[in-house]
Amino acid sequence: LTLEVAALVCGEQGESELGDPREEDVGGVRWHIGKARFGPPWLDFPADSAVTCASGARRAKSSGEAATHQRLYLNYSPSEKRCVVKLEDRPRSKLRSCPGVWTAVLHFEGSPEEVVVEESEQKDRPSACDLQTDGTCSTAAFEQSTAQRPRATTDKITATTTMTSIAPGSTTSASAATSHRPADKSVPSPAVHSSPGGLQVTQTTGSDPQGRWFLNSEAIRLGRWGGTRFDGVEGKAKWNLLRGLLPSKEEKLIRSRMPALSDFEAKPDSIDGNATHEFYVYKAAKLLHAPLEEAMRPATERAMRFVRRNYNCETCVVCFSLIRRYLEGERRDLKPHQDMQALVSVVFALNAGDFDGGLYLMANYSAPKTFLPLQTGDAVVHQADLLHGVEVRRGNRWSWSLWIKPEADCKLFVTLKKCFTRADANSDGRLDASETTIFVQLAGIDVSASKLLRAGDADGDGHLDAYEAFTVVFKATLPAMAAADDTGSGSDTVSSS
Ligand SMILES: O=C(O)CCC(=O)C(=O)O
Numbered sequence: 001l002t003l004e005v006a007a008l009v010c011g012e013q014g015e016s017e018l019g020d021p022r023e024e025d026v027g028g029v030r031w032h033i034g035k036a037r038f039g040p041p042w043l044d045f046p047a048d049s050a051v052t053c054a055s056g057a058r059r060a061k062s063s064g065e066a067a068t069h070q071r072l073y074l075n076y077s078p079s080e081k082r083c084v085v086k087l088e089d090r091p092r093s094k095l096r097s098c099p100g101v102w103t104a105v106l107h108f109e110g111s112p113e114e115v116v117v118e119e120s121e122q123k124d125r126p127s128a129c130d131l132q133t134d135g136t137c138s139t140a141a142f143e144q145s146t147a148q149r150p151r152a153t154t155d156k157i158t159a160t161t162t163m164t165s166i167a168p169g170s171t172t173s174a175s176a177a178t179s180h181r182p183a184d185k186s187v188p189s190p191a192v193h194s195s196p197g198g199l200q201v202t203q204t205t206g207s208d209p210q211g212r213w214f215l216n217s218e219a220i221r222l223g224r225w226g227g228t229r230f231d232g233v234e235g236k237a238k239w240n241l242l243r244g245l246l247p248s249k250e251e252k253l254i255r256s257r258m259p260a261l262s263d264f265e266a267k268p269d270s271i272d273g274n275a276t277h278e279f280y281v282y283k284a285a286k287l288l289h290a291p292l293e294e295a296m297r298p299a300t301e302r303a304m305r306f307v308r309r310n311y312n313c314e315t316c317v318v319c320f321s322l323i324r325r326y327l328e329g330e331r332r333d334l335k336p337h338q339d340m341q342a343l344v345s346v347v348f349a350l351n352a353g354d355f356d357g358g359l360y361l362m363a364n365y366s367a368p369k370t371f372l373p374l375q376t377g378d379a380v381v382h383q384a385d386l387l388h389g390v391e392v393r394r395g396n397r398w399s400w401s402l403w404i405k406p407e408a409d410c411k412l413f414v415t416l417k418k419c420f421t422r423a424d425a426n427s428d429g430r431l432d433a434s435e436t437t438i439f440v441q442l443a444g445i446d447v448s449a450s451k452l453l454r455a456g457d458a459d460g461d462g463h464l465d466a467y468e469a470f471t472v473v474f475k476a477t478l479p480a481m482a483a484a485d486d487t488g489s490g491s492d493t494v495s496s497s
Pocket residue numbers: 324334339347359388389390398399400401492
């Protein structure tokens with residue numbers, strides 16, 4: 001038996017020739033590395049690249065049970081010329097500080113049950129690699145965090161599905177272990193469907209008598225692109241899912257132009273105060289990254305066609321375009337919220353196969369979460385009435401969002417932001433009564449400051465923060481909000497962008 005396993009190797013771009021692919025003896029189990037590629041774990045491999053750990057890890061031993069539930073990781077230290085095989089959880093969470101990782105596929109010979117990889121307790125050599133920009137390998141960041149969360153049963157089940165038994169000698173590539181999920185044409189079964197990554201999610205909308213996750217589906221054309229549109233309702237909010245609006249070729253181009261992790265913004269998010277980990281391609285209609293914009297243009301044009309056709313907004317423009325990442329050890333979720341900053345939001349799934357969980361919808365704040373069965377390249381289109389959030393239970397997730405609104409409103413956003421900043425005399429990020437008076441004057445809003453304060457001060461602290469201020473000003477341009485019975489609401493980045 002040969003077992004195909006994903007492995008992450010901390011590495012540096014250009015080091016694809018670490019050695020010829022060859023077999024190593026790990027605890028009596030023969031393995032060699034198949035295809036490998038460099039980049040964030042979800043990027044594509046160049047087909048011809050290969051990586052081999054020159055000094056193979058020796059931590060594996062024979063054992064029963066758990067083996068088939070584990071993914072193995074090969075941590076290669078360029079400076080130490082070492083390679084360590086590790087259990088799934090631990091290195092993954094620590095690999096986050098690498099500028100990129102090698103993702104490889106190991107071919108094991110022998111029965112999978114015989115493969116168990118132990119954690120190394122040795123301190124005198126790098127147990128994993130925190131690769132520095134100069135190519136050296138620092139262990140400090142890895143050693144800091146030694147806590148390992150207990151493995152949940154669902155993790156094990158999911159991990160099992162990422163391992164594929166293939167015939168001996170087969171040259172099958174990384175399909176099962178990396179992001180290349182073959183497009184699933186089948187409609188999920190009634191009542192229960194698989195979310196991205198294979199997590200079982202009970203369908204909770206109840207909006208469809210047949211228990212499907214969508215209400216209707218139809219073939220749709222947008223320019224030269226043809227695909228399937230699914231629609232549904234969560235609470236009172238409608239959504240559309242455009243399957244494959246971002247074709248694989250374009251998605252790959254976007255991935256190849258992804259900025260370095262360090263180029264992402266890490267400002268506190270207005271929803272939860274945690275680092276946003278987002279990268280703006282457009283901010284208030286201002287282009288900030290031309291190469292990505294070029295790669296995103298065809299899909300953006302398709303999305304805009306759909307939006308103009310369905311949302312009655314002739315003057316709509318892409319006001320914000322941003323990539324968000326949810327990496328292990330970084331951000332794991334985005335609390336339920338409504339996109340107050342957009343008339344229409346379009347969210348593209350960039351790597352559906354790499355994680356469990358993902359984008360969910362809620363009918364209201366106490367309703368259960370409904371995870372849409374998104375595939376890579378799918379786009380969800382919705383308005384500000386849709387309560388939604390993100391929860392990633394395993395793996396790394398990437399998304400690309402467009403926040404679309406009439407051009408005038410987009411400009412208004414910039415104006416309001418400037419007015420807010422100028423009115424905020426003590427720069428504490430919120431406006432008291434007298435600062436609100438200045439804000440109203442500067443923005444030329446046709447309402448008294450006290451009324452604005454009363455209407456907008458959602459948390460009752462006597463101040464208007466940016467989110468509250470913009471919300472009341474924008475509200476007129478938004479569809480009716482779903483009733484919220486919880487204070488956990490928020491809107492993204494309005495105050496942080
Ligand atoms: O990452 C996602 O899928 C959605 C992000 C989101 O809801 C937002 O940025 O407003």
